[in-house]
Amino acid sequence: MIRPATIALNEAALHHLLYEIQQGNLNACKAMGLDEDVITRIINLPPTKLSRLVYSPVCWGRFAIDALIFNRLIDGLDDNRETFINRAIRLGASSPMMMECFGLTHSETAQRRRLLQVPTRRGRLLELDDAQKKEIWLRWQTLTMDCGKPESQLSQIEKLDLMMMIAEEQSIILASIWQEIQSYAEAVDES
Numbered sequence: 001m002i003r004p005a006t007i008a009l010n011e012a013a014l015h016h017l018l019y020e021i022q023q024g025n026l027n028a029c030k031a032m033g034l035d036e037d038v039i040t041r042i043i044n045l046p047p048t049k050l051s052r053l054v055y056s057p058v059c060w061g062r063f064a065i066d067a068l069i070f071n072r073l074i075d076g077l078d079d080n081r082e083t084f085i086n087r088a089i090r091l092g093a094s095s096p097m098m099m100e101c102f103g104l105t106h107s108e109t110a111q112r113r114r115l116l117q118v119p120t121r122r123g124r125l126l127e128l129d130d131a132q133k134k135e136i137w138l139r140w141q142t143l144t145m146d147c148g149k150p151e152s153q154l155s156q157i158e159k160l161d162l163m164m165m166i167a168e169e170q171s172i173i174l175a176s177i178w179q180e181i182q183s184y185a186e187a188v189d190e191s
Contacts, residue, residue, distance in 0.1 A: 006059040013061025014054055017042065072103060075157050084157070089118055091164055092173030094125075101160050125176050132172060136180050139166050 013032075020028040021043060029039050045053075053060070075081075085102055089112050098104040104112070113120055128136070143162045144151045151159075163181060167174040 002055060002057045006057065007055060009059055009061045009063055010056060011054045012063075014050065018050075072101075072156070075155065084161075085112065086116060087164060088160065088174060089113055089116055091167040092121070092175050094175035094178070097160075097175060097178050101156050121173075125173070125179060128172070128176055128180060132170070133180055135170060136166055136172070136177055137184055139169070140181055 017029060017032060017034075020026075020032075021039065026036070026039060030036075034042075042050075081102075085098070085104070088098065088101070089109065093101075093109075095104075095106040095109045098109040099106070110120070140162065143165065144154065147154060147158070147162075154162075159181075160178075163177045164174060166172070166177050170177075
């Protein structure tokens, strides 16, 4: 007896494969593990043989989860997500930040800014002076130590929440704090 899960996985894999072929995305097919000969054979199969592939008793497809994206989606299920997003935007989060943390596109972020009546900034961020940079970094170190786990184990949302606390305390836009902490972390990683 063929397990329903095998059929479902084979069907999903074949459907995805045929879609990529139809769209002309042969590199996507190759990334799935197929060479050009197999792709050509699939293109030439009649529907009855494609159906036999789906109902094969052997599961020939693989299922994988992108853990990073999946965790971001799970984080997005939080009931406080909307409040958290709005808080970040009010504090001056940039579109790239909103994309990285919440998966919001530039236009979705811009639309939220308009709805929240948050003015948009044009051009580059204002350069922080050395005293501001030092104050941000010292506060960041204190907050991350107070979390009770290493910074590397903090989720993106936990880090963003700490940065928002700094933005509120120091009246500096969130995007500048994000940029400063990111650049400092990169400098530490390189050394």
